[in-house]
Amino acid sequence: MLVEFTALHWIYVVFIVLIIGFMVKRWDTSLISILGIFVLAIVATGDLTAALSKVFNSFIYAITELLSTILIISLIVAMSQVMKKSGINEVMVAPFTKLIRTPTLAYWVTGILMMIISWFFWPSPAVALLGAVLLPVAIRAGLPALGVAMAMNLFGHGIALSGDFIIQGAPKLTADAAGIPVADVVSASVPLVIVMGVVTTITAFIFLRRDMKKGTLELVGTYDGEKVEEKSENLLTLGQKKFFALLIVVAFLLDVLAMSLLKLTGGDATALVGGTAVFILLLLAVVAHKKKGLEKTTSYFIEGFQFGFKVFGPVIPIAAFFYLGDSGFIKIIGEYLPSTSQGIVNDLGLGLAALVPLTKEIAVVTLAGVGAITGLDGSGFSGITLAGSIANLFGTAIGEGTATLTALGQIAAIWVGGGTLVPWALIPAAAICNVSPFELARRNLVPVVVGLVVTTIVAMFLI
Template sequence: MQLTAAHWVFLAGVVVILATMIMRKNIVVPAVIATFLTALVYTGSLATGLSSVFNASLVAATSLFSIFLIIAMVTAMLRSLEGLGADRRMVAPFRRVMRNGHLAFWTLVIVTYFISLFFWPTPAVPLIGAVLVPVAIRAGLRPLAAGFTVAIAGQGMALSSDYVIRVAPGLSATAANADPAVVADRAFVLSLIVGGIALAIGYAMEIRNIRRPSDQWLDEWDAAADRRSDSAEADPDADRPEGPAGGGTAGGGGAVGAGGRPTGPATVAAERELVGAGAGSPVPLNSAGEPRIVGHGVALRGTPAGEPVPAEAHTVTVVDKPAASKFFAVFVPLAYLALIIYLVIASVSDAVPDLQGGDAAALVGGIALLTVFGAAFARDRSTFMETSAEHIVDGLVFAFKAMGVVLPIAGFFFLGNGEFSGQIMSLGEGVTGPAFLYDLVVAGQDQLPASGLITAFGILLVGLIAGLEGSGFSGLPLTGSLAGSLAEGAGVSSPTLAAIGQMGNIWSGGGTLVAWSSLLAVAGFVRVPAVELARRCFLPVMAGLVVATLFGVLVLG
């Protein structure tokens, strides 16, 4: 393979993007510049270079728009459930189960996992934090252990597989030119392995620290939070994390004040609801007698993993209709649970027909959209058409806030794929474009070890590095592209390598290993330092990732 100057420019762009991720900076700018320079050098045309910047994002948006729609519909469904109070009612029965710290630990795991699987961790964190975490602490679970369970089950295990909504497998599979269903199935298995090992290690580390149930633990928890709140008021930047999360960048909602907190009365009202509801105690106040803001609420970068619930997301007026609330609190989990069972049965047997292509994602969106209409109708029959439309618009806005930043990044890596590069650089109808990434791999394959294990751990490492940016999904086009390019030489299937890269990227940046990711939201609601929580997650998660990678290569192949 004869490499051209454009190939080396593309490779330089990949290296710069990795270096930018390591420095915890946003990678949109280097991705766009690398796209422009690669197209300019390959075609020798300034006009083509400029147009390629636009075409790359357009091609990525065209390929990934179904993902945007799924995000929008699921978010709209959650908004409609909030209007009936059905979202809180879904988790309320579990409060009676947590009679001691051991039951509290595993109850938090199960509830967080399933809510995050259906809706992503974005709504799961405030919901669990407001309703179940105080109960778990009273039952004898330490706040650090509560944060560990929520982070591992939600930001880690549920988000890394994304088996219901399937945004992450879709990104990985598109970049790897693999079957999204196969990537989703293998990512689901690997996520259970990583999560199971991490939870087992975490529980073993915590079992001696579990205490007898007592109201004393809640009092101490509130007192410790008061001390941190007063300290933050004295020095607003004292608890501000380093890196982009502390300053709030694209993808967040609302204004951000000193210390990375949103400002304004809506935030105080939202925090009053989140802290007071379900805790069984008055809203905590700071030393000035004002409602104490517990969650960090920073505007993290735009991904589902790094997008905390903005203050305005909790301003939907709840209508007191118990019957409708109970119905949807039961209907929604059962509907998606039935879909999961169907997908599992279809993948392991021929008893039911398998869903092809994007059929599974379409079913998720269809259930969500009909639920929006039903919940809005149950809330107010006279205005349900207008309310339904507002929920859909809210969902679309959130989808582009959450995933918009991925488009120029994915566009650059699509430029390295021969199926998309011709269209991006406007080479003409039917003209096959250069496969920059694949050509580089082929040219250097003699220097690469022909070992599936080394390749798999290399892609895992790249995913972990990509996740250092703290935004969760932005590295998936890179790990997916590497999986598709390296699979043949490594003797491991591209779906398996893509799933392994997905594990590294999301477990790292999704909110378990880096303190400037959405782990901040978890730490805020359980009221522990985010850095301390990240340290607690590190050893269990890394052990799980190593075992899952070995399993993927040796068993899944």
């Protein structure tokens, strides 16, 4: 099929290259993304006023597409705040502290517990929920504070966030950019997440044990940076805390069961988890704060939404740009592409297939590289739409593997930028454990790189 390229196609390619360049330089991508939207709009319409309006409309479109993701994360964080204030989180992890008797058990129990809780609450709230409770227990068992931080990072911000199987915020972003169903990305990511997680955590543990035997690691944290630790308040009795801790666990397990039986995925699964979080928040706020329950409920919602928009603020401009690569172009700017066009990204993929003998090996390595580069901004989320968009392009070019390529790009981006390698993304875990985020990033570097290399090789055999 003959693909008709226009100036809009080339402008889109130029700005993709510029955005990647900005990420490599660790510059903020908001300005270049907005400029890209504006240039595409003004070239398409030839009208300055219309182009300015299209920039605003692109933000509305992006926020509309991302709203369910922003909302679920905000609600989960809001719920985690009342759990932390009331001390329910301490009761929830108390049974696991009895298992932590040795440094090895401390590493694996902390990590696995962090992974499970991060699937439901997201890693940043999970660090706050777990860190202050498990850190002293792990140190008493002989695991250095740096080892605790590594376990929380690799299992939470690495395994749990890169798969994001329950909340499905990350898969929705990449799936939308790739133009495929969320369920396809989730299923394709399962083997890759397992390989990445197993290789990375075992490699990290081997290096950790080696240095512990050498005696080169301090048992407690020694970082002089600001350490923020909120203590729980005496809002509930011990019996009430135990009751609500059990209730919360049962409620989310029932959600998972319902997702399985009713085959709920994507937005439906997110809505179920979100609705459960809202009612748990309301119940806890009213019982814990009594007469001030109504007032406190609002304050918890505000905290949650502040967190949600703080995380997704940088994502909106770049997502708005990459939505133009698919059906978003017509909805945002209008029908200015050739009638034979299948969307800018699909057109580029078809053109690339005709010009370059792309192989699945080249596509896989490229996606892993693009994902890692997009993670350099320390967000992990701001660039995964780019990974999805390029996965769509390469998947179209080689005729298969779009879901696997999308999942690989997502995993690479989030492992690098979501909180395991980029120092400024490591601050939550580093602060809780009172260790240097730069030292934590240095410790994570080799295990994560080894994991990415192995996962990339495995991906070649899955396409």
